[in-house]
Amino acid sequence: MGVHLLIDFGSTFTKVLAADTDTEEVLGRAQAPSTVDRDITIGLRNALDRLYAANPVVERVPIERRMACSSAAGGLRLIAVGLVPELTLEAARRAALGAGAKLVRSYGYELSPESVAEIEATPCDLILLAGGTDGGDKNVILNNAERLAASKVTASFVVAGNRVVAGSVAQMLAAAGKHVEIAANVLPELNVLNVEPARAAIRETFIRRVVHAKGLDKAQQYVGDILMPTPMATLKAARLVADGTEAEAGLGELMVVEIGGATTNVHTICDGSPSQSDVLLKGLPEPYAKRTVEGDLGLRHNALTIVEVAGLQRIAEAFASIDNHSSSKPDFQAYAAKVSSDPSLVPQSAEQFSIEAALARAAVDLAVGRHAGSLEETPSWLGGTVRIQRGKDLGALATVIGTGGVFFHGRHAEQILSAALVSKREPHSLRPRKANFYVDAGYVMYAVGLLSDVEPAKALRIAKKWLRRVEA
């Protein structure tokens, strides 16, 4: 039996999943509260005990491989530094998000002494330093490196700016005792985005440095390297499910919406170029695999913010569309306050499930609205109009996948996920026009992402088995 043990050290829970790659079956899964502040291996041990208790066979079989990802201890906290906010800084931000990082701050142009002081005071694991196209501006990245070299910052650095001075920049930082990796420029030419090398360097730094700095390396004896931040695992899974492997087709262009307790992530795997004719594309090119994260939308810690941002009216509308039989008028604010003060609460009554779904629907609506591109019309000289697209056009994307507790435990998946589609409220938002909905019924996405590095074909089939089509 080729059993793979796939582990996610989450901020709240440590999750384990045992997959038999010979039969392509999930043998079992379990979770226990994470114990990062004490000793990360305690939570892991507890999760494994639960896994073995429920699935005794897993304890007896030899484990072929153990693989882990982590978002514990604050995740991979990253500060992005670039030159022009819409250009190299935006490219750096996209590289960071795609690497699964938590973007804590970002800075454009030359760093002021105040900004450097702010960076010194911000808990941060990695600084991604960009600026200038290859052969372009050198001064700003050199000056910023000089200031950061002279600072008390202890974070690791990834330099992904103007190739001409990348060596000097790295040297300056290394001479000041900082750890530095060099990656290819995130914006080598003004109209070319190149985020993959920076993502790889961020991942490498995460494995080699960040994990140790956070004390997560105690788990290494058992699990080997912690291979990537958890959101990167989800993005890799999304990419595998979309693209498939050489031997087996995937589901095609898709979106994964991941609703957590504190954040909502949206991943799209698609080209994103205009799906209608006569549209002019503006702005930086978009990455094929794109992740955005909404730090204000989550079903537990940030449940109140969902109510605040969406407004009670919209939550009530969502609730009415889900729970169309009862005439109850629940107090959404009170429910949100309750779950945010006690994040371990799970819905019990039918009404509570409907409230959760209404909040989730609002979170999906907002998060996808922020992720999707937009189409704006401007009058042309000849009397007609010109349509300008900014961001990704998701119009033709036909698969939307939901993952996270609300889909695993909950109900009403169709009502939650349909909030991703085009709506009259935002006619200019380039959301999917219509889509098939799936839910991650086995909490397998992170595991599929981990497994995709070594057994992509098997990982794909396990994913397909556990992604359940939702019927309207």
Place this chain on the structure above:
Amino acid sequence: MQKTIVIGTIGSDCHVIGSWVLNRALAEAGFKTVFLGAVVPQEEFINAAIETAADAILVSSMYGMGILDCDGLRAKCIEAGLGKILLYAGGMLTVQMEVDRGWQAVETRFKEMGFNRVFPPKTKPDSVIESLRNDLGIG
């Protein structure tokens, strides 16, 4: 020293006559010009300016949608290491309706986008040449 000027019609506009006339006038006035023709993307102006170590970029737009095509040019110049290069725009930069409403607003809009000088319709080449000489410090 002879000053180098990159000139062309920007964006989706294929009306080349304005920049062609101006190009000729600049050459006759002793400038070294790099004429890029019509339908020129922003990146091409910048690459030509880097290659020729140009002193100014002059963009022409004749079809009324210049704002759309010119927005972001200064930002790209900054990334490309040309943060201080002179940028001029001219032609029929907006629809006539907006010109009628007042040139001041159009000029302000382009200056906010990082252009050093903005020229209204019917500007004569001489006034562009004079501005260039002033801005580049040549007699």
